[in-house]
Amino acid sequence: MDYAIRTILCAVDLGPRGSDVLRHAAGLAHRFGARLQVIYVIEPLSDFAQFWIGATVPEEIRQTLHANGYANVRQALQQRMDELCREVLANQTERLIADIQIVEGPPARVILETARSVNAEMIVLGSHGHSAIGEAMLGSVAQVTMKATVPVLLVPIGQRG
16 A cells, blocks of 8 residues: 655644644654645634624725735734744755645635645644633634544644643
C-alpha cells in the first residue's frame, strides 16, 4: 500500500499558543517531506452584528468601511502570519510552506473546503480548552473532525497544567 503525505493543511490562530499548532504541523511536514498550506480563518460578523450595523450605518458608509477595513485587516493578518511562520520555522519557512491564506467564512466550512481544494492528506488544528474562545471554536473543531475525509491532528492548546 502506498501512503504518502505530501500536503498538510495547518489552520492556525494568532493566540499565544498558535505557534504550537504550526510547530506540530511543521514537524510532520519535515518528517514526511510534505509542504504546508497554512490558513487563518476570519469568522464573519454574527447575524445580529450585521443587522445592527445595517440598521445604524448608512449603506454607502458601510460599503466603504467594509472594503477599506477588510483590506486593512487582511494586510495586518498576513504580516502577522508571515512573522509567526518566520519565528516558528526560522530558515525552514520557504522549504516547508507552500502558501499562507487568509480566508473569511465559517471556520469549519472554510477549513474543509480548503483541505479539498489543496488536496491535503492531513489537517492540523488546535483543540481549544474551555475558555470563551474555546467554547466558540469547539463546534468548528468538532465539525472538522467529523466531516473531514483525511486524518485530523488536534494539537491541545489549552493552558498547560
